[in-house]
Amino acid sequence: SRIYREGVLGRRPAVPVDPVRLAAAARRRMPRRAWAYVAGSAGQQATERANRAALDAWRIVPRMLRAVEERDLSVELFGQRYPAPVLLAPIGVLEMAHPEADLAVARASARLGLPMLVSTQGSAPVEATAAAAGATAPWFQLYWSREPDLVASMVRRAEASGCRALVVTVDTHLLGWRPQDLDLGHLPFARGLGIAQYTSDPVFARLVAERPRSRTSARPTPAAVGALLSMARHHPGGTWANLRSPAPRAAVETFLDVFSNPALTWDDLGRLRGLTSLPVLVKGVQTREDARLAEEHGADGVVVSNHGGRQVDGALGSLDALADVAGSVDVPVLFDSGIRGGADAFKALALGARAVLLGRPYVYGLALAGEEGVVQVVEHLVAELDLTLGLAGCRTLADVGPAAVRRC
Numbered sequence: 001s002r003i004y005r006e007g008v009l010g011r012r013p014a015v016p017v018d019p020v021r022l023a024a025a026a027r028r029r030m031p032r033r034a035w036a037y038v039a040g041s042a043g044q045q046a047t048e049r050a051n052r053a054a055l056d057a058w059r060i061v062p063r064m065l066r067a068v069e070e071r072d073l074s075v076e077l078f079g080q081r082y083p084a085p086v087l088l089a090p091i092g093v094l095e096m097a098h099p100e101a102d103l104a105v106a107r108a109s110a111r112l113g114l115p116m117l118v119s120t121q122g123s124a125p126v127e128a129t130a131a132a133a134g135a136t137a138p139w140f141q142l143y144w145s146r147e148p149d150l151v152a153s154m155v156r157r158a159e160a161s162g163c164r165a166l167v168v169t170v171d172t173h174l175l176g177w178r179p180q181d182l183d184l185g186h187l188p189f190a191r192g193l194g195i196a197q198y199t200s201d202p203v204f205a206r207l208v209a210e211r212p213r214s215r216t217s218a219r220p221t222p223a224a225v226g227a228l229l230s231m232a233r234h235h236p237g238g239t240w241a242n243l244r245s246p247a248p249r250a251a252v253e254t255f256l257d258v259f260s261n262p263a264l265t266w267d268d269l270g271r272l273r274g275l276t277s278l279p280v281l282v283k284g285v286q287t288r289e290d291a292r293l294a295e296e297h298g299a300d301g302v303v304v305s306n307h308g309g310r311q312v313d314g315a316l317g318s319l320d321a322l323a324d325v326a327g328s329v330d331v332p333v334l335f336d337s338g339i340r341g342g343a344d345a346f347k348a349l350a351l352g353a354r355a356v357l358l359g360r361p362y363v364y365g366l367a368l369a370g371e372e373g374v375v376q377v378v379e380h381l382v383a384e385l386d387l388t389l390g391l392a393g394c395r396t397l398a399d400v401g402p403a404a405v406r407r408c
C-alpha cells in the first residue's frame with residue numbers, strides 16, 4: 001500500500017510501472033545486441049506468445065466481503081521464510097544490461113529480502129555475488145557440465161558461499177535456436193561474456209591447461225593458461241576486475257566444449273543428489289511425468305519453466321504446463337515464464353506454485369536504473385500481487401487455491 005499511496009500522491013518511479021513501457025524503455029536504453037539477447041526467444045517466438053496466451057486464458061475469480069484488511073504474502077521455502085513468494089530467476093550475462101550486473105542484483109535482493117538465483121552463466125563469481133547479497137543468501141543455478149569434476153567444484157563453491165539451494169536446469173542441454181542473436185552474429189559466451197563462474201574455477205583452469213592440442217584451432221598460449229591459473233589460485237572466486245577483461249580465447253573454447261551434457265538421463269540426477277546436502281530443484285519441467293521422475297530421483301522441488309520461451313519454439317504455454325503438473329508431486333513446485341505482473345503471479349500460485357521466478361522484467365529494471373531499478377520492478381510486482389490477493393478475497397497464500405482461477 002505504501003507504493004500505491006506514493007504513486008497516487010505523485011511520486012514518479014525510476015522505472016515504468018507498466019510492464020510494456022518498462023520493456024520499451026529498456027529497449028531504448030540497451031545496445032542492440034544486449035536487447036536481442038535478453039528479449040529474444042526461440043524460433044518464431046511461438047512459445048513466448050503461448051506463455052502470455054496461457055496467462056491471459058486463465059482468469060481470476062474474485063470473492064467479496066472477506067475481511068482482507070490484513071494480508072500476509074510470506075512463504076516458507078526449504079526452511080527459510082521469505083516476505084513474498086517471488087524470486088529472481090537465474091539470468092546469465094547480466095553485464096550486457098549493466099556493468100554492475102549480478103552484484104547490483106544481489107544488493108537489490110538483499111534490500112528486498114528475496115533470493116536471487118545465481119546463474120552458472122553469471123557475470124560475477126558466485127562468491128562475490130553471495131557476499132553482495134548479505135543475509136539474503138542466494139540459490140545457485142547449475143548448468144550441468146559434461147565434466148564431472150567441474151560440476152563438483154561449482155557445487156562445492158555454491159555451498160561454501162552460503163547458497164541455500166541448488167537449482168539444476170535441465171532444458172538447456174543444447175542451446176535453443178535464437179534468430180535474434182544469430183542475425184546479429186552474436187553469441188555472448190563465444191565472446192567471453194558470462195563465463196565468470198568458469199574463469200574463477202580451479203578445475204576449469206586445469207581443463208584449459210589440459211585441453212588437447214587437436215581440439216583447438218587457437219591453442220592456449222602458455223601465457224593465457226598461466227594468467228587463468230593464477231586468476232583462479234589467487235582470487236578464489238575471482239574479482240570484479242576480471243569481468244572487465246575479456247577471457248582468454250582458450251578459456252572461451254574450453255567453455256564451449258564443456259558447458260552442457262546432452263547425454264544426461266534421470267538416473268544421473270541421483271549422482272548430483274549425492275554431491276550435496278543442499279535442497280536440489282529441477283528447473284525446466286513441463287509435464288507431470290517429468291515432475292514425478294524428478295521427485296522419484298531425489299529432487300526436493302521442481303521449477304515449471306520453459307526458459308521464457310528461449311529453448312523449444314512452438315511449445316506449451318508454461319502456465320498450462322503448471323496446471324498439468326499441479327498436484328502430481330509432493331515436493332514444492334515453483335513457476336516461471338511469462339510473469340509480468342502481480343495478477344500473473346497470483347494465477348500461478350492459484351494453480352499450485354509455491355513461488356514464482358521473475359525473469360526479463362528485472363533485467364529491464366537493471367538496465368534502466370541498476371540496483372534501484374531491480375528493487376522497484378520487484379516491489380511493483382509484489383505490491384500488485386498484494387493488492388490482487390485483497391481484491392480477490394484472499395488474506396494469505398493458503399487462500400489462493402484452484403477455486404480462485406478458471407480457464408476461459
Ligand code: FNR
Binds near residue numbers: 309337
Ligand atoms: C535466462 N534464463 C536462464 N535460466 C537458467 O536456468 N540459467 C541461465 O543462465 C539463464 N539465463 C537467461 C538469460 C536471459 C537473458 C533470459 C531472458 C533468461 C531463463 C530464466 O531463468 C527464466 O526461466 C525465464 O527468464 C523466465 O521467463 P520470463 O520471466 O523472462 O518470461
